[in-house]
Amino acid sequence: MPAKRTAMRKIRDILRLRLSAGLSIRAINASTKVSVGAIQKLLAQAKALELDWPLPAELDDSQLARLFYPEADTRVSSRYQVPDWASLHQELKRKGMTKQLLWEEYTRQYPNRCYSYSQFCDRYTHWRGLQKRSMRQSHRAGEKCFVDYCGQTVPIICADTGEFRSAQVFVAVLGASNYTYAEATWSQALPDWLGSHVRAFEYFGGTPAMVVPDNLKSGVSRACRYDPDLNPSYQQLAAHYQLAVVPARPYKPKDKAKAEVGVQVVERWILARLRHHSFFSLAELNQCIRTLLDELNLKPFKQLPGNRREAFAQLDQPALRPLPCHPYHYVAIKPVKVNIDYHVQYEQHHYSVPHQYVGETLELHASDTLIRLYFRGQQVAAHPRKHRPGTTTEAAHMPQRHRKHQQWTPGRLKNWAQDIGPEVLRWVDAQLQSRDHPEQAYRVCLGLLSLSRDYPTQRLDAACRIANRAGLVRLKQVSSILRSNRDRLPEQLSLVAELPQDHENIRGPKNFH
Incomplete structure (x- = not known):
């Protein structure tokens, strides 16, 4: 045949x-x-x-x-x-x-x-x-989105001081259609990096199956040819949008040729045209980028029919997955070790966790409004986020003895002392007022009140009367009065007795020369 x-x-x-x-x-x-x-x-x-x-x-x-x-x-x-x-x-x-x-x-x-x-x-x-080298790559519709930063930055002038600050330019390119997104951010730090991803997906109107980034430190904690470690926040974004993050191999630009070409196109057709413009805010720069970006996506291909916008409508757009109901909001994730006081520290503020986790390493998730703490994937604590130094403690996280101590207040101590006797109340009140902070007197007051378990309330009140008159402020002095039964002795005369001033056995000033 x-x-x-x-x-x-x-x-x-x-x-x-x-x-x-x-x-x-x-x-x-x-x-x-x-x-x-x-x-x-x-x-x-x-x-x-x-x-x-x-x-x-x-x-x-x-x-x-x-x-x-x-x-x-x-x-x-x-x-x-x-x-x-x-x-x-x-x-x-x-x-x-x-x-x-x-x-x-x-x-x-x-x-x-x-x-x-x-x-x-x-x-x-x-x-x-x-055809060109980029055309030899095979990209399925809706499969890959390549992301990277331009090597070129854009200066922005501070209107108040006249100082220049460089803005970074983020680029995202869909593999099948070459549909391109670009925006400027202040840095390449993790919040800006993830925020650019969110805005790129909103611009595309959907999410691809995979995102291919460079080995940027914000996205990849440890670069490796075979098994790179992704930043936990980046992994959280991938889980939120149900996509896979597949970093390019180190020193292998062919793995992200679409991003390399996309960066080159953005630099030539957008940044080069803005080189003579002066910008005084990031919003002003992004507005100009968006206008030129729409022109770029409508620019006809040289060797293929149509343009990026038409190719996107035919190929990638129908294959993209729909966006979730709510966009991803940046959450900082870091490991923290629980201190002996069952608190962890984040940005100079301490947050409590159940005391059983003392010495363990937890994973802290910090959003704009909430702090969550996880142990082996299970949430163990949550607190409203505080943006000032201090301590946030939940009573349920404390050991039982600490919890009881935490429940004491000056008013409660005085009420207990009054139930025992007025002299006890007087002694306790003097202790609370003698300290710069009432909490410093809690222990000694509780120690005094606990003596009511071993001695009748009448004896404790009598012992406090003796201590108040003699100016005894130490707990061990009151305990000594009770142990020696001094509170049971009859009232003694004042040590300062009235002595006669004229007596034959008393010599006067004339006897001293």
């Missing part, structure tokens, strides 16, 4: 092998190299047309073609119809598209002037090899 057999010859062979030889569809597929689906459709159509073998003698190739393909060009020509390779190349980017299917559509359109499948593939491969 000749290599350049026409589609009409194959139709006759398929009908002969089925109607005359009785071969199965799989056997016909192996013999003619026509897909199983195409054979099934052709045989079903032959059955509907009530064709039998041998075919009528007056049924030539043109008439046979009209029976099966009424709209096909059945004119016989010695010249082959060259396919539109650029359009076919764009079609191959669609999800599920194959060269076999495109060749079958091509043969149905030009049944007498078409290449065989092997010629079709060979000529397409040859055409693709003559």
Whole structure:
């Protein structure tokens, strides 16, 4: 059988092998190299047309073609119809598209002037090899988004001081359509990096299956050819949008050729045109970038039909996944170790966790309004975020003895002391007032009040009366009075007694010279 057999010859062979030889569809597929689906459709159509073998003698190739393909060009020509390779190349980017299917559509359109499948593939491969390097990459629609920063920055003038500050330019390019997004941020730090991703997805109106970044420190904690470590916040963004992050291999620019070319295009067609402009705010710069970005996406391709906007509408846009209901909000993630006081520190503020986690390393998630703490993937604590130094403690996180101590207040201590006796209240009140902070007297007051467990309240009140009169402020002094039973002795006279001033045994000043 000749290599350049026409589609009409194959139709006759398929009908002969089925109607005359009785071969199965799989056997016909192996013999003619026509897909199983195409054979099934052709045989079903032959059955509907009530064709039998041998075919009528007056049924030539043109008439046979009209029976099966009424709209096909059945004119016989010695010249082959060259396919539109650029359009076919764009079609191959669609999800599920194959060269076999495109060749079958091509043969149905030009049944007498078409290449065989092997010629079709060979000529397409040859055409693709003559194109630019970026065209040789195969990118499925909606599959990859390449992201990077431009090497060139844009100066922004501070209106108050006249100082210059450089703005970074973020670029995102969809693989199949080359649809491009760009914006300026103050830095390449993690909040700006992730925020640029969120705004790029909103500009595209959906999310791709994969994001291919460079090994930027904000996105990749540890670069590696085989197993790079992603930043936890970057992983959280990927989980929020249900996509995969596949960093390019270190020192392999071909892995992100789309981003390299996209950066080059943005620098040439946007930043170069803004080189003589002066900007006084980031918003002003981004407004100009957005205007020129729309022009860039409408600029016609040089070697492909259409432009980036049209290619996006045909290829990537239908294949992108829908955006979630709420955009991702940046959350800082860092490991923290629980101190012995069952608190962790974040930006000079301390937050409590259950005391059982003392000494463990937790994962802290800090949003604009909330602090969450996780242990092995389970949330163990949550606090409103504080933006000033201090301490936030939840009573449920404290040990029981600390919790009881935390519940004491000056008012509660005075009420307990008053229930015992007025002298006890006087002694406790003096302790609270003698300290710069009442909390410093809690322990000594609790120690005094706890003596009521071992001694009757009357004895404790009497001991405090003796201590108040003598100015005894130490707890051990009150305890000594009780242990020595001094509180049970009769009232003693004042140590300062009235002594007579005129007595024969008393010498006066005249006796001292």
